Amino acid sequence: MPEPAAFLLGTLPTPIGTMLLVFDEDAALRALDWSDHEARMRRLLRLHYGSAFALHEAAPPLAIRDPIDAYFSGDLCAIDGLGVRHNGTPFQREVWAALRGIPAGTTLSYGALAQRLGRDKAVRAVGLANGANPVGLVVPCHRVIGANASLTGYGGGLHRKQWLLAHEGVALGGRQGRLDLG
Numbered sequence: 001m002p003e004p005a006a007f008l009l010g011t012l013p014t015p016i017g018t019m020l021l022v023f024d025e026d027a028a029l030r031a032l033d034w035s036d037h038e039a040r041m042r043r044l045l046r047l048h049y050g051s052a053f054a055l056h057e058a059a060p061p062l063a064i065r066d067p068i069d070a071y072f073s074g075d076l077c078a079i080d081g082l083g084v085r086h087n088g089t090p091f092q093r094e095v096w097a098a099l100r101g102i103p104a105g106t107t108l109s110y111g112a113l114a115q116r117l118g119r120d121k122a123v124r125a126v127g128l129a130n131g132a133n134p135v136g137l138v139v140p141c142h143r144v145i146g147a148n149a150s151l152t153g154y155g156g157g158l159h160r161k162q163w164l165l166a167h168e169g170v171a172l173g174g175r176q177g178r179l180d181l182g
Contacts, residue, residue, distance in 0.1 A: 005053045007045075010060035011035065014072050016160050019137075022055065027063045028083040031134040034156045044134040048087040068137075076104035076168055084135045095129035102143045105168045109147045131155065137164070 007030050012019045020041055022031035033041035045053060063082075070078035080100070088096065098116055102108055108116070114126045131153065133141045142161045146152045151172070154161035166172060 004051070005049060007031075007053055007055055008058035009055040010058050010064075012060055012065055012068060014068070016163050017156075019068070021060045021064060021068075023060065023064060024085065026083070027061045028085040029064060029135050029138060030085055032136055032138060033134075034160065037156055040155055041134070044132065047132065048134060071137075072167075079138050082138050084138055086134055086139075088129070088132065088134075091125065092129040092132055095126055096133055096135075096139045099130070099133065099139050099141055099144070102140055104140075104143075105170060107143050107145045107149075107165065107170055109149075110144055110152075111147055113144060127152075143168075 005024075007022050007024055010021045010023070012021060016034075018035040020031070020033050020035055020038060021029065022041070022045065023029050031041050031045055033044075067078040067082050086093065086096065094117060095113070098113060101116075102113075110123050110127045110130070111120075113130075114120055114123045117126065119126070130141045130144055133139050133155075136142065136155055142154055142156075142164045144152070151158055151161055151165075162172060
């Protein structure tokens with residue numbers, strides 16, 4: 001029986017809560033979520049790796065921490081080069097690669113994302129792949145919105161999606177800039 005993959009788990013404070021970072025010894029992100037959504041993160045890890053993984057606490061390396069800190073300080077492109085490794089299906093990986101092509105400060109609907117992939121009728125499948133993304137923020141699923149420009153689900157909570165989009169300068173409901181989370 002193969003030995004389980006050993007991943008490292010670190011935390012990082014952000015303006016919108018404590019972030020959980022799962023990474024490997026090469027400093028590639030395997031999962032990213034919020035401390036109040038740890039159960040969801042672990043469910044996604046089991047979905048993608050089965051029970052063949054183990055988590056060991058460790059401080060996030062500078063190669064991960066610094067770009068995320070820079071993003072939250074206003075350098076919105078700082079996270080674009082972060083390395084990620086995930087174990088999704090080929091279709092999921094295709095959707096996740098397309099998500100990384102959505103620039104900060106812009107949004108796409110699920111339908112527009114499906115069209116970009118040349119799969120016009122796969123809107124729901126694109127939505128499901130988006131929801132199974134284990135590396136939110138870096139694989140920016142928060143930039144996908146409803147066809148009517150409404151905010152739709154986000155694994156870290158709609159208040160975080162709203163904050164992230166406002167942080168990136170997306171006008172929401174006629175307001176631009178940071179929104180009150182309270």
